Each structure stands twice: as structure tokens, then as C-alpha cells.
Amino acid sequence: MRLDGKEIVITGGTDGIGKVTARELAKMGASVTIVARNATKAQQVVKELRTAAGHDRVGFVRADLSSQKGVRGAAETIRGRLKRLDVLINNAGAMFGRRELTEDGIERTFALNHLAYFLMTNLLLDMLKASAPSRIVNVSSAAHTGAKLNIDDLQGAKSYSGWRAYQRSKLANVYFTYELARRLSGSNVTVNCLHPGFVASRFGSNNGAVSRALFGVAKSIFATSEGNGARTSVYLASSPDVDGVTGKYFDSRRAVKSSAASHDEQKWRELWRASEKLTGIS
Numbered sequence: 001m002r003l004d005g006k007e008i009v010i011t012g013g014t015d016g017i018g019k020v021t022a023r024e025l026a027k028m029g030a031s032v033t034i035v036a037r038n039a040t041k042a043q044q045v046v047k048e049l050r051t052a053a054g055h056d057r058v059g060f061v062r063a064d065l066s067s068q069k070g071v072r073g074a075a076e077t078i079r080g081r082l083k084r085l086d087v088l089i090n091n092a093g094a095m096f097g098r099r100e101l102t103e104d105g106i107e108r109t110f111a112l113n114h115l116a117y118f119l120m121t122n123l124l125l126d127m128l129k130a131s132a133p134s135r136i137v138n139v140s141s142a143a144h145t146g147a148k149l150n151i152d153d154l155q156g157a158k159s160y161s162g163w164r165a166y167q168r169s170k171l172a173n174v175y176f177t178y179e180l181a182r183r184l185s186g187s188n189v190t191v192n193c194l195h196p197g198f199v200a201s202r203f204g205s206n207n208g209a210v211s212r213a214l215f216g217v218a219k220s221i222f223a224t225s226e227g228n229g230a231r232t233s234v235y236l237a238s239s240p241d242v243d244g245v246t247g248k249y250f251d252s253r254r255a256v257k258s259s260a261a262s263h264d265e266q267k268w269r270e271l272w273r274a275s276e277k278l279t280g281i282s
């Protein structure tokens with residue numbers, strides 16, 4: 001399959017699942033823009049990806065996505081640099097063992113894993129609409145299963161566990177996808193989310209030696225490769241099989257049922273309103 005002429009933006013394309021996704025899409029001929037926080041690492045990755053793709057239509061925009069100023073700056077640069085936008089892949093995410101606040105005063109997991117998806121998408125939505133048919137792909141996780149979202153305590157202020165906060169943020173990805181699909185009905189912009197599998201990436205390595213060791217053991221036994229982890233993202237970004245398919249949760253390139261809690265439509269709307277308030281978007 002060829003994607004020549006397509007403009008794709010992916011967050012977190014400097015490592016793990018995002019890097020392989022960016023590489024595979026560039027190899028199909030797409031122009032790929034990575035949103036990355038570390039300019040030195042991004043320059044190296046861009047070089048690698050250009051070599052792998054055999055063309056130079058791979059670039060990066062620098063932004064720390066846990067900062068709303070960072071997301072806004074990246075969106076502005078993308079709007080200035082690209083003439084169209086065919087696919088936006090919200091992929092950058094992490095888990096934080098300790099509760100920390102961002103420069104905006106927001107709990108870091110919620111800020112990076114949900115609010116950055118919400119804000120980046122909304123800031124680029126008119127470009128996606130103008131380029132339709134176009135696609136939004138949100139990397140969620142099967143970790144959303146078992147999570148519940150308390151709209152009055154989205155940031156774990158009352159009690160915090162890194163894993164619970166991560167689970168809630170991944171449920172927020174599913175809520176966001178379903179509500180956005182409802183809002184985009186008839187626009188020819190599709191939005192889907194996915195579970196990439198348990199992937200042997202650097203995920204979980206930012207929380208100290210014990211956590212790193214535990215993740216390391218679990219990954220060596222159970223995890224799949226980053227290449228396998230990228231397959232559903234690549235599929236949703238590129239395959240004609242999913243032309244017009246929207247508002248679904250995918251695993252292993254198949255639409256599957258997300259958790260029972262994720263189908264609470266009132267919660268979709270409540271999260272949307274809370275996210276508007278926290279980002280100042282309407």
C-alpha cells in the first residue's frame with residue numbers, strides 16, 4: 001500500500017510503538033511529522049527514519065506534551081508548516097508512580113495521556129476536516145478495563161496510585177474517542193482507538209529501579225515486539241479496510257468490545273466538558 005501525498009502527524013514518535021509506527025508509515029511514502037520533547041533524540045530518529053523510508057519527508061516539531069503551552073506551540077507550528085493533515089496519531093503516553101503536577105497545575109498522567117490528546121486534536125480539527133476523508137487514531141490500552149472515572153476527582157487528588165491513574169487515563173482515551181466520533185458524525189473525519197498489546201518498549205522505565213526491574217521481567221516473559229505493537233496503529237492510519245469506520249476500539253487490527261464502563265455516554269460528555277474547562281478550549 002502507498003501513502004504518497006498523505007500528511008501524518010504522530011506524537012511520541014521518538015521511541016517504542018510510536019517510532020515503529022512512524023517508520024512504517026514513512027516507508028509507505030507518507031510525509032511524517034513527529035511531535036517530540038527531546039530535540040537531539042528527535043534529530044537522530046528523523047535521520048534513521050529518512051534512511052529507512054528512502055525519502056526525506058520525515059520531520060519533527062519539539063514539544064513537551066504534558067504542558068498545554070507545549071501542545072499549543074506544536075499545533076501552531078504544524079498549522080504553519082503543513083498544507084493538509086490526513087492522519088493524526090495521538091500516541092505519546094506514560095505512567096507516573098508518584099503524583100506530580102505539571103506547570104499547569106494538572107496531575108501529570110491525566111495531562112499527558114488524556115488532555116494532550118484532547119487539546120492537540122481540537123487544535124488541529126479544522127485542518128483534518130478540510131483534508132477529509134481523514135483519520136484520528138488514539139493509542140489507548142486494555143488497561144482501561146476495570147477502571148472507572150470519577151468526574152469529581154479526575155486527577156487523583158483524593159487518593160493516587162500510578163497504575164490506577166494510568167488505567168483512568170486510558171479509559172479517558174476511549175471516552176474521548178467515542179464522544180469525538182459522535183461529534184464528528186457526517187464530517188468524513190473518523191476517530192478510533194486501540195490497544196497495542198503488551199509491548200517490550202521503554203514504557204514503565206521512568207519510575208525507579210524496582211519498577212524498571214519488575215517491568216523488565218514481565219516484558220521478557222509476556223511482551224510482544226515494538227513491531228507487533230505498532231501494527232494496529234499502522235492499520236488504523238492507513239488501511240482501506242477501515243475507510244469510514246469510526247468510534248471503535250481495536251485490538252490486533254479487529255474492532256472489539258471495550259469495557260462496560262466505557263459505554264457510559266453521560267460520562268463521555270462530562271469528561272468532554274471537564275477537559276474543555278481544563279484546557280480553555282470550547
Ligand SMILES: NC(=O)c1ccc[n+]([C@@H]2O[C@H](COP(=O)([O-])OP(=O)(O)OC[C@H]3O[C@@H](n4cnc5c(N)ncnc54)[C@H](OP(=O)(O)O)[C@@H]3O)[C@@H](O)[C@H]2O)c1
Binds near residue numbers: 038
Ligand atoms: N508498552 C505497552 O505495553 C503499552 C500497552 C498498552 C498501551 N500502550 C500505550 O502506547 C503508547 C506508546 O507507549 P510506548 O510503549 O511506545 O512507550 P515508550 O517506549 O515509553 O515511548 C513513549 C513515547 O512518548 C514520548 N513522550 C513521553 N512523554 C512525553 C512528553 N511529555 N512530551 C512529548 N513526548 C513524550 C516519548 O518520548 P522520549 O523518546 O523523549 O522519551 C516516546 O517517544 C502510550 O500511549 C501507552 O499508554 C503501551
